[in-house]
Amino acid sequence: MENRAYSTWLEVDLGAIENNIKEIKKMTTAQVMAIIKANGYGHGVLAVAEAATKAGASWLGVARIEEALNLRAAGIQTQLMVLGYTPPVMIPEAMLNNIHVAIYQREMAKAYVVHAKKVEGRLKAHLKIETGMGRLGMAPEFAQDFLFEYKNHPQVEIDGIFTHFARADEPQARSAEQQLEIFNNLLNALRKAKLCPPMVHAANSAAFLNFPQTHFDMVRPGIVIYGLDPSPETKVPETFRPALTWKARLTSLRTLPAGHGVSYGSIYVTTKEERIGVIPVGYGDGYRRVPGQQVIVRGKLVDIVGRVCMDQCMLQLDSVPDAQPGDEVILLGRESAQAITANDLAKRWGTINYEVVCGLADRLPRVYYSS
Ligand SMILES: Cc1ncc(COP(=O)(O)O)c(C=O)c1O
Numbered sequence: 001m002e003n004r005a006y007s008t009w010l011e012v013d014l015g016a017i018e019n020n021i022k023e024i025k026k027m028t029t030a031q032v033m034a035i036i037k038a039n040g041y042g043h044g045v046l047a048v049a050e051a052a053t054k055a056g057a058s059w060l061g062v063a064r065i066e067e068a069l070n071l072r073a074a075g076i077q078t079q080l081m082v083l084g085y086t087p088p089v090m091i092p093e094a095m096l097n098n099i100h101v102a103i104y105q106r107e108m109a110k111a112y113v114v115h116a117k118k119v120e121g122r123l124k125a126h127l128k129i130e131t132g133m134g135r136l137g138m139a140p141e142f143a144q145d146f147l148f149e150y151k152n153h154p155q156v157e158i159d160g161i162f163t164h165f166a167r168a169d170e171p172q173a174r175s176a177e178q179q180l181e182i183f184n185n186l187l188n189a190l191r192k193a194k195l196c197p198p199m200v201h202a203a204n205s206a207a208f209l210n211f212p213q214t215h216f217d218m219v220r221p222g223i224v225i226y227g228l229d230p231s232p233e234t235k236v237p238e239t240f241r242p243a244l245t246w247k248a249r250l251t252s253l254r255t256l257p258a259g260h261g262v263s264y265g266s267i268y269v270t271t272k273e274e275r276i277g278v279i280p281v282g283y284g285d286g287y288r289r290v291p292g293q294q295v296i297v298r299g300k301l302v303d304i305v306g307r308v309c310m311d312q313c314m315l316q317l318d319s320v321p322d323a324q325p326g327d328e329v330i331l332l333g334r335e336s337a338q339a340i341t342a343n344d345l346a347k348r349w350g351t352i353n354y355e356v357v358c359g360l361a362d363r364l365p366r367v368y369y370s371s
Helices: 014-026 036-039 045-055 065-073 088-096 106-116 139-150 175-192 205-210 342-349 352-356
Strands: 008-013 032-036 059-062 079-082 099-103 123-127 156-162 199-203 244-249 252-256 274-279 292-295 300-305 312-317 328-335 337-339 366-369
Touching: 014 032, 032 045, 036 045, 036 342, 036 352, 045 059, 045 065, 059 065, 059 088, 065 088, 065 099, 088 099, 088 106, 088 123, 099 106, 099 156, 099 352, 106 139, 123 139, 139 175, 139 312, 156 252, 199 205, 252 337, 292 337, 300 337, 337 342, 342 352, 352 366
Parallel strands: 008 366, 032 059, 059 079, 079 099, 099 123, 123 156, 156 199
Antiparallel strands: 008 244, 244 328, 252 274, 274 312, 292 300, 292 328, 300 312, 328 337
16 A cells, blocks of 8 residues: 555545445345445445446446536446436436436426436436435435336436435434335335336434334445444444544644644643654545544554644654654544544534545545555
């Protein structure tokens, strides 16, 4: 693994991602759509796309058409779906690149037809149903008429139907069961009317883990692919492995005299002679400008002192007398007995592990390996 060229970088274990997809496949007979939006949850979308496909994901899901087009431009041939909104003018591009889009409103479908006429063939789309998420989706009572209208349509082929859960990570809330009942009632009516599209899907990671009855023809796991927990109530099984480590190099190490301010605003002032190190990581990388943070140096947890800057922050290194400039520092990951997880960073930052990894800046080099 070549990282000498970098001062801070992410190490992504593609073996972990492959392992996690294989674990998912052991737990279901459904197809797997690996959710790789937002740069593969920060892990680097192309490498994740390749690893997920290699391990058996037959579909890849993204949020936006640009993400899908970038994957096609990079040579990814796996079936691709845009889960969010696709602007009508982009429909010809979607068709030319064999990308499925989501439809969730009649007017949207009409606009898509206009643009689909510009190229040969039929636009492939999955119909999204509102069952309780309150985000995107056609109300179930309109779905049957809509599917009847688009049956054998010359420009649009609706070959899938899906929904999304709001609270599948809270199994005791009964919310997922209620959403599932609404979805199942619709599916039963559609089957009776011979209007049910061939691909049915619903399960995000939490539903995949907590509710096997939501697997249908395909599951759509995101966070568990990366080996991370869907929520504090819904943990990823132990056979899954986290893929991400964030490292930086100690770029300076000095002894500052007592009474010396550290970083903007001098909110930290040395109380004695102190060994203060610098790592080239800041909020410009997706690290947060909050107090009370720690990193791992030579197997020990040390404090970040003073304000986090855009590209750098300072460490109190009195407890690591053998630290040297050039040492590897771990911001997220493990070394010897110490670990800092995405959950730990989420707690510090008052957010969820999803936001921690999705917020990792593009400028951070991703270094790939396989264990
Ligand atoms: C429609 C849809 N399906 C699946 C997922 C994957 O969710 P998770 O990462 O919780 O598995 C997402 C992500 O938010 C989504 O928006």
